[in-house]
Amino acid sequence: MTRTPAPFSLAQRHLSHDTIEALEQLLDEAKRGRIIGLAYAAMYKRREYITDAAGEAYRNPTFSRGMVAALDDQLRELVQK
Numbered sequence: 001m002t003r004t005p006a007p008f009s010l011a012q013r014h015l016s017h018d019t020i021e022a023l024e025q026l027l028d029e030a031k032r033g034r035i036i037g038l039a040y041a042a043m044y045k046r047r048e049y050i051t052d053a054a055g056e057a058y059r060n061p062t063f064s065r066g067m068v069a070a071l072d073d074q075l076r077e078l079v080q081k
Contacts, residue, residue, distance in 0.1 A: 039064040 029035040037056030043049050057064040 037064070039068055 026035060026038070030038075035055075037054060037058065037060070039051075039053040039057040041049055041051045053061070053064055057067070
């Protein structure tokens with residue numbers, strides 16, 4: 001019997017320490033009052049994701065769209081490397 005390889009998956013089986021560190025830094029900045037809003041996309045296992053906005057990012061969607069466009073530009077550069 002030939003065993004077929006598992007399908008490609010973006011999800012790692014271990015904790016993403018850089019994700020945890022980034023979230024902890026953002027939380028610390030928010031607790032200090034420096035971050036007043038957040039627009040985000042979060043990736044779950046099995047290629048599921050959520051998007052949302054909070055605080056000033058929710059109240060000012062035009063500015064938030066500009067922030068997300070800047071993120072899109074940065075991600076495009078990573079793809080092109």
